[in-house]
Amino acid sequence: MTSLHDCPAPAKLNLFLHVVGRRADGYHLLQSVFQLIDRGDTLHFDLRGDGRVNRTTDVPGVPEESDLIVRALRRLADAYQERHGRAAPGIAVAVEKILPMGGGLGGGSSDAATALMAANHLWQAGFTDAELMDIGLPLGADIPFFIYGQTAFVEGVGEAMQPVEGPDCWYVVIEPGVSVPTPAIFTAEDLTRDTKPVRIADFPAAHLLNEFGKNDLQAVASRLFPPVGQAVEWLGEYGAARMTGSGACVFCAMPGEAEADQVLGQVPGNWRAWKARSLKRHPMKSLLQNNEL
Numbered sequence: 001m002t003s004l005h006d007c008p009a010p011a012k013l014n015l016f017l018h019v020v021g022r023r024a025d026g027y028h029l030l031q032s033v034f035q036l037i038d039r040g041d042t043l044h045f046d047l048r049g050d051g052r053v054n055r056t057t058d059v060p061g062v063p064e065e066s067d068l069i070v071r072a073l074r075r076l077a078d079a080y081q082e083r084h085g086r087a088a089p090g091i092a093v094a095v096e097k098i099l100p101m102g103g104g105l106g107g108g109s110s111d112a113a114t115a116l117m118a119a120n121h122l123w124q125a126g127f128t129d130a131e132l133m134d135i136g137l138p139l140g141a142d143i144p145f146f147i148y149g150q151t152a153f154v155e156g157v158g159e160a161m162q163p164v165e166g167p168d169c170w171y172v173v174i175e176p177g178v179s180v181p182t183p184a185i186f187t188a189e190d191l192t193r194d195t196k197p198v199r200i201a202d203f204p205a206a207h208l209l210n211e212f213g214k215n216d217l218q219a220v221a222s223r224l225f226p227p228v229g230q231a232v233e234w235l236g237e238y239g240a241a242r243m244t245g246s247g248a249c250v251f252c253a254m255p256g257e258a259e260a261d262q263v264l265g266q267v268p269g270n271w272r273a274w275k276a277r278s279l280k281r282h283p284m285k286s287l288l289q290n291n292e293l
């Protein structure tokens, strides 16, 4: 096999996100349920014979050398060299980006995770998921989750995961038109850092649809980026609206597609908004397993 085209890199929503502490190095200890949804970027991979890793498409605002996809693949190539005692074959990547940056949807991490899974397959590198997670984690806290590939209760800084039964529902997601830099939220003085830890048994799937927990980053993000708070308030008229990740996107669960369409029809014109369905499993997993790519 020399190419893998139309590889999905789905977005995630943080159904709740609690900050329960802080590590000595300043990183925050989180508790969150991560849910995959059926909207995301699309990546295309072609094997190269010269050992080079490169991106063939322009991504506005993200130079090739700083792209998480390219950086993850270079780390994989180094690990390949160490494991197999020869250089990795090389790979060219094209990206169709639709997820907003600084949206809290984990777009960059998802792109990198899809790239690691695809190159591992194309190079027949033989790394396990656990090894791919270790390669990805230093680049993005959400990369291990995307490799894990199913609804998960996530702890630590993103490395400890347990499966949970996710809801089967639709979401309306609003992009409030601002890009939120994650560090600005975590360094804010007024950030809540001492939410009482919850246990996995505390949230059966039914709760996740409604109002389990909160997003501790939402108050700070709304203060620093007012459109975030405005979107939460507007969408809150239709259900339990909440910010995902460190923002800026805001979502609300809907029982069905018709209800989602109804809300979408009302969204003020200055915001982009769309609907998405909850995913039980990362689509790359089944595509690779069944050789469907």
Ligand SMILES: C[C@](O)(CO)[C@H](O)COP(=O)(O)OP(=O)(O)OC[C@H]1O[C@@H](n2ccc(N)nc2=O)[C@H](O)[C@@H]1O
Residues within 6 Å of the ligand: 014, 026, 027, 028, 029, 030, 104, 106, 109, 139, 140, 141, 142, 156, 157, 158, 182, 183, 186, 244, 245, 246
């Ligand atoms: C909050 C989440 O969106 C939840 O999904 C993610 O954990 C954020 O992950 P991310 O965007 O990949 O963030 P990173 O690029 O890893 O971190 C950016 C910066 O945010 C701060 N940061 C991040 C994650 C974390 N658990 N504690 C932190 O304090 C650190 O200062 C870090 O330098």
Ligand SMILES: Nc1ncnc2c1ncn2[C@@H]1O[C@H](COP(=O)(O)OP(=O)(O)OP(=O)(O)O)[C@@H](O)[C@H]1O
Residues within 6 Å of the ligand: 061, 062, 066, 067, 068, 069, 100, 101, 102, 103, 104, 105, 106, 107, 108, 109, 111, 112, 142, 180, 182, 244, 245, 246, 247, 248
């Ligand atoms: N392939 C990529 N796609 C998106 N952003 C990338 C990529 N590579 C590097 N980046 C950088 O990472 C930053 C964060 O992007 P990303 O879309 O992952 O944020 P996010 O949706 O807020 O994620 P999170 O939920 O993890 O906070 C961008 O502003 C960009 O500079």
